[in-house]
Amino acid sequence: MKLFSGSSNKPLAEAIAKDLTTKLSPIETMIFPDGERRIKLNANVLEENTVVIQSTNTPVDQNYIELFFIIDALRRNGAKSVTAVIPYLGYQRQDHVFREGEVVSLDVMIRFLESLKVDKVIALDLHSIKIPELFHIPITHLSALPLFAERIQSKAFNTLVDSNNPDDFLKDTILVSPDMGGLRRIEQMSEMLSGIPWIATVKDRDLRTGDITIKQFEGPLNPSDLPGKRALIVDDMVSSGNTVVQSAQLLKDNGVVSCDVFATHAVFSEEAPELLQESSIDRVYVTDTVFISEEKYFPKLHVLSVAEMISKELHA
Amino acid sequence: MIGQTNTAMESDEFILLAGRANPPLAESIAKILKVEVTCPISIFSDGEIRVRIKPNLRRRNVFLIQSTSIPVNDHIMELALMADAARRANASEVTAVIPYFGYSRQDRKEMSRVPISASAVASLLVNAGIDRILTLDIHSEQMEGSIKQPWDNVYGSYSLLPALKERNMHNLVVASPDKGGFLRAAGYAKLLQAEGIAIAYKERDLEVNNVSETVNIIGNVKDKDVLLVDDMIDTAGTIVHAANFIKEKGARSVRVAATHGLFSGDALKKINESTIEEMIITDSIKPREEVLNNKKISVVTVAPLLAEAIRRIRTGESISQALIL
Numbered sequence: 203m204k205l206f207s208g209s210s211n212k213p214l215a216e217a218i219a220k221d222l223t224t225k226l227s228p229i230e231t232m233i234f235p236d237g238e239r240r241i242k243l244n245a246n247v248l249e250e251n252t253v254v255i256q257s258t259n260t261p262v263d264q265n266y267i268e269l270f271f272i273i274d275a276l277r278r279n280g281a282k283s284v285t286a287v288i289p290y291l292g293y294q295r296q297d298h299v300f301r302e303g304e305v306v307s308l309d310v311m312i313r314f315l316e317s318l319k320v321d322k323v324i325a326l327d328l329h330s331i332k333i334p335e336l337f338h339i340p341i342t343h344l345s346a347l348p349l350f351a352e353r354i355q356s357k358a359f360n361t362l363v364d365s366n367n368p369d370d371f372l373k374d375t376i377l378v379s380p381d382m383g384g385l386r387r388i389e390q391m392s393e394m395l396s397g398i399p400w401i402a403t404v405k406d407r408d409l410r411t412g413d414i415t416i417k418q419f420e421g422p423l424n425p426s427d428l429p430g431k432r433a434l435i436v437d438d439m440v441s442s443g444n445t446v447v448q449s450a451q452l453l454k455d456n457g458v459v460s461c462d463v464f465a466t467h468a469v470f471s472e473e474a475p476e477l478l479q480e481s482s483i484d485r486v487y488v489t490d491t492v493f494i495s496e497e498k499y500f501p502k503l504h505v506l507s508v509a510e511m512i513s514k515e516l517h518a
Numbered sequence: 519m520i521g522q523t524n525t526a527m528e529s530d531e532f533i534l535l536a537g538r539a540n541p542p543l544a545e546s547i548a549k550i551l552k553v554e555v556t557c558p559i560s561i562f563s564d565g566e567i568r569v570r571i572k573p574n575l576r577r578r579n580v581f582l583i584q585s586t587s588i589p590v591n592d593h594i595m596e597l598a599l600m601a602d603a604a605r606r607a608n609a610s611e612v613t614a615v616i617p618y619f620g621y622s623r624q625d626r627k628e629m630s631r632v633p634i635s636a637s638a639v640a641s642l643l644v645n646a647g648i649d650r651i652l653t654l655d656i657h658s659e660q661m662e663g664s665i666k667q668p669w670d671n672v673y674g675s676y677s678l679l680p681a682l683k684e685r686n687m688h689n690l691v692v693a694s695p696d697k698g699g700f701l702r703a704a705g706y707a708k709l710l711q712a713e714g715i716a717i718a719y720k721e722r723d724l725e726v727n728n729v730s731e732t733v734n735i736i737g738n739v740k741d742k743d744v745l746l747v748d749d750m751i752d753t754a755g756t757i758v759h760a761a762n763f764i765k766e767k768g769a770r771s772v773r774v775a776a777t778h779g780l781f782s783g784d785a786l787k788k789i790n791e792s793t794i795e796e797m798i799i800t801d802s803i804k805p806r807e808e809v810l811n812n813k814k815i816s817v818v819t820v821a822p823l824l825a826e827a828i829r830r831i832r833t834g835e836s837i838s839q840a841l842i843l
Contacts, residue, residue, distance in 0.1 A: 234752075234782075235752065235753050235782035235783040236588055236590075236752055236753075236780050236782040237588040237589060237590055237782075238590055238620060238621055238623075238624070238635075240624055240632060240635065241632065241633065242629065242631055242632045243631040243632075244631070245631075246631075247631070259564075260564055260565040260566075261565060261591070261592075262564075262565055262566050262567075262595075263567070263589075263591040263592045263594070263595040264589075264591040264592075266591075266595070267591040267594065267595070267639075270638055270642065271633040271635050271638060272633070274633035274634065274635070274637075274638040275631060275632055275633035278627070278633060278634065279630070279631050292566065293566055295562075295566075296566070296568070299606060301570060302607070303558070303570045303571040303572055303575075303603060303607055304568075304569065304570045304571075304603060304606075305568075305569040305570075305599040305600070305602045305603035305606070306602060306606065307566070307567070307569075307599055307602070309602070310598055310599060310602045310645075310646045313645050313646070314641070314642050314645050314646070317641060317645050318638075318641075441563065441564050442563055469564050471563045471564040471565070472563055
């Protein structure tokens with residue numbers, strides 16, 4: 203098996219290779235003065251099982267086109283199979299026509315991956331449970347939730363949140379979905395954490411301005427249950443950070459003692475790092491599906507790696 | 519009567535949409551065709567492209583105007599996503615009008631283990647829902663064979679020739695800056711009734727990118743007005759070398775005509791410092807301010823050519839007979 207990495211997330215690709223006790227096969231990228239790139243595989247791929255690792259986060263178009271070109275090169279040069287590991291699948295929020303005249307961008311990407319004859323796709327924590335149905339090739343949908351559950355039950359985490367109950371880490375801990383769309387995720391997470399209770403905050407979006415406000419709760423718990431609780435907000439991604447910041451503020455206003463965020467994809471658009479650092483959130487846990495550049499790090503940020511999870515899947 | 523009924527069922531309307539690469543050219547084309555052109559693209563806060571087409575496309579022919587110039591990947595994706603949206607909105611036929619086709623130089627495996635990027639882009643566009651491609655001076659016409667759909671290619675010479683004829687060049691010799699451009703030079707020479715043809719040789723080192731050197735010339739340029747012709751001006755290294763060499767060989771003047779003006783890197787500086795008297799390009803790529811303000815560079819528009827090609831695609835008239843000179 204030969205592993206290749208696009209340019210979007212080399213550290214993750216290297217970690218996956220290390221887990222598989224191998225090395226990434228080199229790709230040479232030439233950048234021309236007009237901005238076009240030419241990639242060249244510097245390894246023989248004839249009759250090889252190959253893997254290409256590329257997250258398609260911002261710059262999304264460049265990352266997708268680079269992925270397409272690498273797959274084109276693998277195919278034209280005789281690779282026996284091509285598995286595309288796309289830890290963060292770009293354009294996944296455009297998975298259906300919301301309003302007349304719109305594009306289904308994700309479907310364009312999937313159709314082209316299929317036409318390039320990708321054998322299998324591995325992706326993590328897709329925004330909608332229906333996304334795998336858009337693929338006509340095998341797709342493995344991995345989740346970082348078990349990784350988060352493990353961390354939440356670890357001594358390290360509980361020392362960090364100053365737990366008074368070293369023997370029962372989950373006592374007085376509740377799960378929070380920042381909007382009503384994430385209930386399935388919250389239920390899965392609750393199951394992994396001995397069925398701890400959950401609540402959701404309700405997001406209102408102004409359709410004209412796109413601004414969001416979070417003012418109310420819904421779910422099995424009542425706001426009166428919140429004082430003294432440790433809240434764990436769980437979501438698939440943090441983009442602008444507005445949703446989790448507002449959700450956390452509402453929780454704190456209602457008496458929770460600490461509020462941590464667990465989200466798989468650190469999309470971090472606009473001023474997300476500053477917004478999160480200055481918010482009432484205590485800690486932000488994300489994974490390395492999206493490469494986080496140094497200037498986007500902030501003191502409250504903790505990054506867990508999905509490398510082992512992906513390498514296990516590749517090894518299987 | 520039956521014919522009329524059928525015609526009535528098919529809408530005669532057609533819709534022009536444009537990406538963000540070259541709005542002025544799209545507007546000029548629309549003006550000539552006496553229709554509106556709209557840009558259906560906006561950007562989400564995380565940088566993803568959003569397309570929403572507002573006009574009714576049902577049973578209409580749709581033309582998507584987009585040069586895939588820098589930033590090339592975004593411009594390609596805008597085009598692909600517009601095609602998907604047009605398909606879903608029930609367009610009867612979707613034509614991509616691509617005045618400048620990015621990645622067109624990666625049109626073959628020039629070494630082992632590389633992709634054929636230009637072909638991958640063409641497949642992406644077709645896969646997204648494009649039925650037909652119209653290009654202008656594509657780098658290699660073999661590209662047309664990379665997809666099964668119709669691909670028409672027209673030439674910048676249609677727009678450049680009237681401007682060149684105004685230059686009053688005497689003892690005109692049309693030159694190519696490399697061996698590969700011989701047929702283009704011969705074509706221009708015939709149309710401009712030139713006295714002769716010249717070819718500058720170059721040896722290009724593939725390992726060192728965009729470095730080229732003129733080493734020799736075939737043809738007589740002494741005391742001639744020389745017109746160098748090429749499909750595109752990128753870093754301008756090749757063309758400036760050739761022009762300076764031709765001038766050294768005793769040419770009276772050296773002009774350059776090219777369809778696509780990329781002007782990457784320090785191209786403008788090289789041109790300014792060269793013996794090139796004038797460079798005539800088209801607006802296939804939206805000219806930057808500094809290009810428009812450059813005293814050596816003249817820009818002619820390809821809008822009438824592309825508008826006429828669009829009109830002929832709609833009506834089913836021949837493109838080759840009228841537009842390919």
